[in-house]
Amino acid sequence: MTVDIIPNRPDVAIHPDVAIHPRWVRVCHWINAIAIFVMIGSGWQVYNASPLFHSLQFSKHIALGEWLGGALLWHFAAMWVLVINGIVYVTLGIVSGRFRRKLLPIYPSEVVADAKAALTLRLSHDDLMHYNAVQKLLYAGVMVTGILIVLSGLSIWKPVQFQELATLFGGYDFARYVHFVCMLAIVGFLIVHVALALVVPKSLRAIIGGR
Amino acid sequence: MRQRKIIPGVDAKLLIKDAAKLMPDRTRRGFLRGAASLGALAFLTGCDIIDGDTAEGVLRKISAFNDGAQAVLFSRTKLAPEFPESALTRPFPFNAYYEEDEAPEVDANDYLFEVTGLVDNKKSWTLDELHALPEVSQITRHVCVEGWSAIGSWQGASLADFLKRIGADTSAKYVWFKCAEGYSNTIDMPTALHPQTQMSFKFDHKVLPRAYGFPMKIRIPTKLGFKNPKYVVAMEVTNTDKGGYWEDQGYNWFSGL
Numbered sequence: 001m002t003v004d005i006i007p008n009r010p011d012v013a014i015h016p017d018v019a020i021h022p023r024w025v026r027v028c029h030w031i032n033a034i035a036i037f038v039m040i041g042s043g044w045q046v047y048n049a050s051p052l053f054h055s056l057q058f059s060k061h062i063a064l065g066e067w068l069g070g071a072l073l074w075h076f077a078a079m080w081v082l083v084i085n086g087i088v089y090v091t092l093g094i095v096s097g098r099f100r101r102k103l104l105p106i107y108p109s110e111v112v113a114d115a116k117a118a119l120t121l122r123l124s125h126d127d128l129m130h131y132n133a134v135q136k137l138l139y140a141g142v143m144v145t146g147i148l149i150v151l152s153g154l155s156i157w158k159p160v161q162f163q164e165l166a167t168l169f170g171g172y173d174f175a176r177y178v179h180f181v182c183m184l185a186i187v188g189f190l191i192v193h194v195a196l197a198l199v200v201p202k203s204l205r206a207i208i209g210g211r
Numbered sequence: 212m213r214q215r216k217i218i219p220g221v222d223a224k225l226l227i228k229d230a231a232k233l234m235p236d237r238t239r240r241g242f243l244r245g246a247a248s249l250g251a252l253a254f255l256t257g258c259d260i261i262d263g264d265t266a267e268g269v270l271r272k273i274s275a276f277n278d279g280a281q282a283v284l285f286s287r288t289k290l291a292p293e294f295p296e297s298a299l300t301r302p303f304p305f306n307a308y309y310e311e312d313e314a315p316e317v318d319a320n321d322y323l324f325e326v327t328g329l330v331d332n333k334k335s336w337t338l339d340e341l342h343a344l345p346e347v348s349q350i351t352r353h354v355c356v357e358g359w360s361a362i363g364s365w366q367g368a369s370l371a372d373f374l375k376r377i378g379a380d381t382s383a384k385y386v387w388f389k390c391a392e393g394y395s396n397t398i399d400m401p402t403a404l405h406p407q408t409q410m411s412f413k414f415d416h417k418v419l420p421r422a423y424g425f426p427m428k429i430r431i432p433t434k435l436g437f438k439n440p441k442y443v444v445a446m447e448v449t450n451t452d453k454g455g456y457w458e459d460q461g462y463n464w465f466s467g468l
Contacts, residue, residue, distance in 0.1 A: 046358065047358070049356075049357035049358060050355065050357040050358035050359040068356065068357060069457070069460055069461035069462050070270075070461060072356070072461075072462065072463065073267075073270040073271070073273070073274055073461060073463075074270065076273070076274065076277050076463065077269075077270055077273040077274070080273070156358075158284065158467070158468060159352070159354060159468050160289065160290075160291045160292070160432065160433050160467075160468040161284050161285065161286060161289060161467070161468070163289075163291075163292055172352060172354065172360055173360060176358060
C-alpha cells in the first residue's frame with residue numbers, strides 16, 4: 001500500500017518509494033476514463049435523436065449504441081459506474097487531503113504566468129509531484145464540470161422527482177443545454193489532457209504504475 | 212467429414228436470431244457492432260462481449276435494475292409541475308412511429324373501451340359514458356425519450372378514480388393498455404394510481420383530435436411520452452408484465468420522469 005506524502009523536496013528521485021499517484025487515484029482514474037468514454041459516446045447518439053443545434057449532429061461512426069434505444073441502455077448503465085466511482089474519488093480526495101494539497105490554492109496571477117510559459121513551451125514538467133497553476137485550474141475545473149454534468153443529467157432524467165434540481169438548472173429544456181455545454185468542456189479538457197500525456201510520457205507511466 | 216463445435220441442446224443460429232429479434236431491423240447489426248468496438252477496448256474484460264447478445268443481455272439486466280431504482284425514486288404524491296395556459300406549446304407536435312396520415316381513425320359510434328383482468332366490473336364503456344365521468348384538467352410537460360419536450364393541456368377522467376369505480380384490484384402490479392393500431396404499454400400500479408395520471412378525452416379543452424389520440428389517450432406526466440398511449444381501446448389490470456411496443460425493442464420499461 002502506497003502512502004501519499006508530499007515531500008518538501010520536489011525531486012521525486014530522492015523519494016523513489018513515494019508514488020506520484022496513490023493506487024486509489026490510479027484505479028479511480030481508469031474506471032472514470034472508461035465510464036466517461038461510454039457516457040460521451042452514447043450521449044452523442046442520444047443527442048442525435050433530437051439535436052439542440054440543427055447544424056450539429058455526431059457521426060454514427062463515433063457515436064455509441066447505433067440507435068437511441070441502444071445508446072440509452074449504454075448511457076444509463078455507465079452512469080452508475082461514473083457516479084459511484086466519482087463519489088469514491090471525491091470523498092477520498094477530500095478526506096485524504098489530496099485535493100487541498102495538490103489543487104489549492106489557485107492564484108490567477110500564477111495561472112496567467114504558467115499559461116504564458118506553457119504556450120511558449122517553457123513550462124517545466126520535471127516534477128510530476130506538483131501541479132502548475134494551469135494544471136490545478138484544469139483539474140479543479142473538470143471536477144466541478146463533472147459534478148455539474150451529473151446534476152444536470154439527473155435533472156433531465158428525473159425532471160419530476162428532482163424538479164427542484166431541474167429548476168436550479170433553469171428547467172428541463174435549459175438543463176439539456178447545461179448538460180451539453182458540460183460535455184463540450186469535458187471533451188475540450190480531454191483533448192488537452194491526452195495530448196499532454198503523450199507529450200510527457202512519464203506522466204502516463206505515473207498514472208498507470210504510480211511512479 | 213467436417214464437424215462444428217456445438218453446445219448440446221442449443222441451436223446457436225436460433226439463439227442469435229432470437230436475441231436479434233429484440234432490436235428493430237435496421238438497427239440490429241449496428242447495435243451489435245457498437246458492442247464489439249467496446250469489446251476492443253476491453254470493457255468488461257473476461258466477458259464474451261464481442262458476442263453482441265452477451266453485451267445486450269448485460270445492458271438489459273442493468274435496465275431492469277434501473278426499473279427497480281426508478282420505482283424507488285417514484286413518489287406517489289409528488290406532482291409534475293403545472294404551467295399556465297400561456298406556456299402551451301403551439302402547435303403541439305404530433306409524434307408516433309408512423310406519419311400523421313397513417314394514424315388510426317377510430318369511429319366514435321362503434322367505440323367501446325374494454326376492461327379486463329383483475330377488476331370487479333368488466334363492462335365495456337361507450338364514449339358517452341366515459342365523457343360523463345368527473346373531469347380533471349392539467350397543463351404539464353410532455354417529455355419525449357428523444358429529448359425534446361412540449362407543454363400540453365389535457366382534460367379527462369382520473370385513472371385512479373376510474374380504477375376504484377370499476378373495483379380494480381389495486382394491489383395488482385400492472386395496468387396494460389392496448390391501442391387501435393396495435394401499440395401497447397404496461398405501466399406499474401403506483402403510476403396508474405398517481406393523482407395526475409389521466410384518461411384524456413380532450414386536448415386544450417377541445418375533443419382530442421385524431422393526431423393526439425382520439426378518442427382516448429392515457430396522459431401520464433410522470434412518464435416519458437412513449438409511455439402515454441393514444442387511441443386506447445382496452446385496459447387490463449394484471450400481475451403479468453405484458454410489455455409494450457417500444458419497451459420490447461429496448462427502451463427502458465419504467466421510463467419515469
